[in-house]
Amino acid sequence: MFILVNLKAYPCDPIEVATAARDVAEASGARIAVSPQAADIARVADTGVETWAQHVSPNAHGSHTGSTLAEAVADNGAEGTLINHSENRLKLADVDGSVRAAERADLETIVCANNPAQVGAAAALGPDAVAVEPPALIGGDVSVSTADPGIVEDAVAAAEAVDEDVDVFCGAGVSTGEDVAAAGDLGAAGVLLASGVAKADDPEAVLEDLVSGI
Numbered sequence: 001m002f003i004l005v006n007l008k009a010y011p012c013d014p015i016e017v018a019t020a021a022r023d024v025a026e027a028s029g030a031r032i033a034v035s036p037q038a039a040d041i042a043r044v045a046d047t048g049v050e051t052w053a054q055h056v057s058p059n060a061h062g063s064h065t066g067s068t069l070a071e072a073v074a075d076n077g078a079e080g081t082l083i084n085h086s087e088n089r090l091k092l093a094d095v096d097g098s099v100r101a102a103e104r105a106d107l108e109t110i111v112c113a114n115n116p117a118q119v120g121a122a123a124a125l126g127p128d129a130v131a132v133e134p135p136a137l138i139g140g141d142v143s144v145s146t147a148d149p150g151i152v153e154d155a156v157a158a159a160e161a162v163d164e165d166v167d168v169f170c171g172a173g174v175s176t177g178e179d180v181a182a183a184g185d186l187g188a189a190g191v192l193l194a195s196g197v198a199k200a201d202d203p204e205a206v207l208e209d210l211v212s213g214i
Protein backbone atom coordinates (compact mmCIF):
# COMPACT_ATOMS: atom_id res chain seq x y z
CA MET A 1 0.00 0.00 0.00
CA PHE A 2 1.22 3.43 -0.97
CA ILE A 3 0.38 6.26 1.45
CA LEU A 4 0.22 9.68 -0.23
CA VAL A 5 -0.20 12.67 2.07
CA ASN A 6 -1.65 15.73 0.34
CA LEU A 7 -0.96 18.87 2.37
CA LYS A 8 -3.47 20.90 0.27
CA ALA A 9 -3.25 24.51 1.51
CA TYR A 10 -3.33 23.60 5.20
CA PRO A 11 -1.29 25.81 7.54
CA CYS A 12 1.01 22.98 8.62
CA ASP A 13 4.81 22.95 8.53
CA PRO A 14 5.61 21.02 5.33
CA ILE A 15 9.13 20.23 6.51
CA GLU A 16 7.89 18.78 9.81
CA VAL A 17 5.48 16.49 7.92
CA ALA A 18 8.10 15.64 5.29
CA THR A 19 10.76 14.65 7.82
CA ALA A 20 8.23 12.60 9.79
CA ALA A 21 7.09 10.85 6.61
CA ARG A 22 10.69 10.19 5.57
CA ASP A 23 11.55 8.75 8.99
CA VAL A 24 8.45 6.54 9.19
CA ALA A 25 8.99 5.32 5.62
CA GLU A 26 12.62 4.45 6.39
CA ALA A 27 11.79 2.70 9.67
CA SER A 28 8.84 0.72 8.33
CA GLY A 29 9.82 0.11 4.71
CA ALA A 30 6.45 1.57 3.66
CA ARG A 31 6.10 3.79 0.62
CA ILE A 32 5.01 7.22 1.85
CA ALA A 33 5.00 10.41 -0.22
CA VAL A 34 4.14 14.02 0.61
CA SER A 35 2.43 16.45 -1.77
CA PRO A 36 3.07 20.04 -0.63
CA GLN A 37 2.22 23.40 -2.16
CA ALA A 38 4.11 23.88 -5.45
CA ALA A 39 6.27 26.59 -3.88
CA ASP A 40 7.47 24.09 -1.24
CA ILE A 41 8.34 21.19 -3.56
CA ALA A 42 12.10 21.76 -3.64
CA ARG A 43 12.60 22.09 0.11
CA VAL A 44 10.29 19.15 0.84
CA ALA A 45 12.20 17.02 -1.69
CA ASP A 46 15.46 18.10 -0.04
CA THR A 47 14.39 16.22 3.12
CA GLY A 48 14.67 13.00 1.16
CA VAL A 49 10.96 12.14 1.31
CA GLU A 50 9.23 11.06 -1.90
CA THR A 51 7.62 14.27 -3.14
CA TRP A 52 4.59 14.78 -5.36
CA ALA A 53 3.04 17.88 -6.91
CA GLN A 54 -0.62 18.64 -6.22
CA HIS A 55 -1.23 19.56 -9.89
CA VAL A 56 0.49 20.09 -13.21
CA SER A 57 -0.89 22.13 -16.09
CA PRO A 58 -1.54 20.55 -19.51
CA ASN A 59 0.84 22.92 -21.28
CA ALA A 60 4.52 22.62 -22.11
CA HIS A 61 7.12 25.42 -21.99
CA GLY A 62 5.84 28.65 -23.54
CA SER A 63 3.68 31.70 -22.89
CA HIS A 64 1.53 30.25 -20.10
CA THR A 65 1.51 32.66 -17.16
CA GLY A 66 0.29 31.09 -13.93
CA SER A 67 0.79 27.53 -15.10
CA THR A 68 2.43 24.78 -13.06
CA LEU A 69 4.85 23.26 -15.53
CA ALA A 70 5.39 19.50 -15.19
CA GLU A 71 9.04 19.93 -16.16
CA ALA A 72 9.48 22.57 -13.43
CA VAL A 73 8.07 20.43 -10.62
CA ALA A 74 10.19 17.48 -11.82
CA ASP A 75 13.31 19.65 -11.94
CA ASN A 76 12.61 20.67 -8.33
CA GLY A 77 12.40 17.10 -7.05
CA ALA A 78 8.83 15.91 -7.61
CA GLU A 79 8.51 12.26 -8.62
CA GLY A 80 4.79 12.28 -9.28
CA THR A 81 1.71 14.46 -9.45
CA LEU A 82 -1.95 14.47 -8.54
CA ILE A 83 -4.27 15.54 -11.35
CA ASN A 84 -7.90 16.70 -11.18
CA HIS A 85 -8.59 16.84 -7.48
CA SER A 86 -12.19 17.39 -6.38
CA GLU A 87 -11.00 20.75 -5.04
CA ASN A 88 -9.28 21.62 -8.34
CA ARG A 89 -11.50 20.13 -11.04
CA LEU A 90 -10.34 20.00 -14.65
CA LYS A 91 -12.13 19.41 -17.94
CA LEU A 92 -11.54 15.93 -19.40
CA ALA A 93 -9.36 17.37 -22.17
CA ASP A 94 -7.21 19.10 -19.56
CA VAL A 95 -6.93 15.91 -17.48
CA ASP A 96 -5.67 14.21 -20.62
CA GLY A 97 -3.26 17.08 -21.31
CA SER A 98 -1.94 17.03 -17.75
CA VAL A 99 -1.36 13.27 -17.85
CA ARG A 100 0.57 13.72 -21.12
CA ALA A 101 2.55 16.63 -19.65
CA ALA A 102 3.45 14.53 -16.59
CA GLU A 103 4.56 11.65 -18.85
CA ARG A 104 6.85 14.00 -20.77
CA ALA A 105 8.47 15.00 -17.47
CA ASP A 106 8.69 11.38 -16.20
CA LEU A 107 6.28 12.06 -13.34
CA GLU A 108 4.10 9.27 -11.95
CA THR A 109 0.40 10.17 -12.11
CA ILE A 110 -2.69 9.71 -9.95
CA VAL A 111 -5.90 11.15 -11.39
CA CYS A 112 -8.56 11.85 -8.76
CA ALA A 113 -12.20 11.02 -9.47
CA ASN A 114 -15.46 11.45 -7.55
CA ASN A 115 -17.11 8.13 -8.40
CA PRO A 116 -16.60 4.84 -10.31
CA ALA A 117 -17.91 6.27 -13.61
CA GLN A 118 -15.25 8.98 -13.48
CA VAL A 119 -12.68 6.35 -12.47
CA GLY A 120 -13.41 4.47 -15.71
CA ALA A 121 -13.09 7.65 -17.78
CA ALA A 122 -9.85 8.60 -16.03
CA ALA A 123 -8.41 5.09 -16.41
CA ALA A 124 -8.96 5.34 -20.18
CA LEU A 125 -6.44 8.19 -20.22
CA GLY A 126 -3.68 5.83 -19.07
CA PRO A 127 -2.44 7.32 -15.78
CA ASP A 128 -0.49 5.15 -13.35
CA ALA A 129 -3.40 5.23 -10.90
CA VAL A 130 -6.80 6.71 -10.21
CA ALA A 131 -7.99 7.74 -6.75
CA VAL A 132 -11.68 7.57 -5.91
CA GLU A 133 -12.76 10.19 -3.37
CA PRO A 134 -16.43 10.88 -2.58
CA PRO A 135 -16.50 14.68 -2.10
CA ALA A 136 -18.94 14.52 0.82
CA LEU A 137 -16.47 12.47 2.88
CA ILE A 138 -13.37 14.60 2.20
CA GLY A 139 -12.08 16.28 5.35
CA GLY A 140 -14.44 14.25 7.53
CA ASP A 141 -13.86 11.87 10.43
CA VAL A 142 -15.16 8.69 8.78
CA SER A 143 -13.02 6.89 6.23
CA VAL A 144 -14.37 6.12 2.76
CA SER A 145 -13.40 2.50 3.39
CA THR A 146 -15.84 2.41 6.32
CA ALA A 147 -18.56 4.81 5.16
CA ASP A 148 -18.81 3.62 1.57
CA PRO A 149 -16.83 0.42 0.92
CA GLY A 150 -18.92 -0.29 -2.18
CA ILE A 151 -17.60 2.78 -3.97
CA VAL A 152 -14.04 1.50 -3.56
CA GLU A 153 -14.92 -1.96 -4.85
CA ASP A 154 -16.86 -0.45 -7.77
CA ALA A 155 -13.94 1.86 -8.57
CA VAL A 156 -11.54 -1.10 -8.64
CA ALA A 157 -13.89 -2.94 -11.01
CA ALA A 158 -14.36 0.15 -13.20
CA ALA A 159 -10.63 0.69 -13.62
CA GLU A 160 -9.96 -3.00 -14.22
CA ALA A 161 -12.62 -3.11 -16.95
CA VAL A 162 -10.79 -0.35 -18.82
CA ASP A 163 -7.12 -1.00 -18.11
CA GLU A 164 -5.78 -3.64 -15.71
CA ASP A 165 -2.51 -1.72 -15.37
CA VAL A 166 -4.16 1.29 -13.70
CA ASP A 167 -4.06 1.03 -9.91
CA VAL A 168 -6.89 2.33 -7.76
CA PHE A 169 -6.40 4.39 -4.62
CA CYS A 170 -9.09 5.63 -2.28
CA GLY A 171 -9.29 8.72 -0.16
CA ALA A 172 -11.50 10.81 2.13
CA GLY A 173 -11.44 10.61 5.90
CA VAL A 174 -8.53 8.14 6.05
CA SER A 175 -6.61 8.67 9.29
CA THR A 176 -5.77 5.31 10.94
CA GLY A 177 -4.05 2.03 10.27
CA GLU A 178 -7.47 0.36 10.40
CA ASP A 179 -8.64 2.61 7.55
CA VAL A 180 -5.57 1.67 5.50
CA ALA A 181 -6.10 -2.05 6.13
CA ALA A 182 -9.78 -1.78 5.15
CA ALA A 183 -8.84 0.04 1.93
CA GLY A 184 -6.37 -2.72 1.07
CA ASP A 185 -9.00 -5.39 1.74
CA LEU A 186 -11.30 -3.62 -0.75
CA GLY A 187 -8.66 -3.83 -3.48
CA ALA A 188 -7.05 -0.39 -3.21
CA ALA A 189 -3.35 -0.16 -4.00
CA GLY A 190 -2.94 2.90 -1.80
CA VAL A 191 -4.60 5.70 0.10
CA LEU A 192 -4.70 9.45 -0.48
CA LEU A 193 -5.18 11.48 2.66
CA ALA A 194 -4.77 15.00 3.94
CA SER A 195 -6.42 16.32 7.10
CA GLY A 196 -5.60 13.27 9.23
CA VAL A 197 -1.90 14.15 8.97
CA ALA A 198 -1.84 17.85 8.01
CA LYS A 199 -4.07 18.86 10.94
CA ALA A 200 -2.56 16.45 13.48
CA ASP A 201 -0.70 17.69 16.57
CA ASP A 202 1.76 14.84 16.08
CA PRO A 203 1.99 13.92 12.36
CA GLU A 204 4.67 11.29 13.02
CA ALA A 205 2.42 9.37 15.44
CA VAL A 206 -0.41 9.39 12.88
CA LEU A 207 1.94 8.15 10.14
CA GLU A 208 3.20 5.35 12.41
CA ASP A 209 -0.40 4.28 12.99
CA LEU A 210 -1.18 4.48 9.26
CA VAL A 211 1.68 2.15 8.26
CA SER A 212 0.56 -0.38 10.89
CA GLY A 213 -2.38 -1.08 8.56
CA ILE A 214 -0.26 -2.08 5.56
Ligand SMILES: O=C[C@H](O)COP(=O)(O)O
Binding pocket: 006, 085, 133, 137, 138, 139, 140, 171, 172, 173, 174, 192, 193, 194, 195, 196
Ligand atom coordinates in the same frame (compact mmCIF):
# COMPACT_ATOMS: atom_id res chain seq x y z
O1 LIG B 1 -6.29 14.60 -1.30
C1 LIG B 1 -6.77 14.16 -0.25
C2 LIG B 1 -8.17 13.93 -0.08
O2 LIG B 1 -8.98 14.95 -0.57
C3 LIG B 1 -8.59 13.43 1.27
O3 LIG B 1 -8.62 14.47 2.21
P1 LIG B 1 -8.93 14.09 3.73
O4 LIG B 1 -7.94 13.02 4.11
O5 LIG B 1 -8.75 15.35 4.48
O6 LIG B 1 -10.33 13.59 3.78
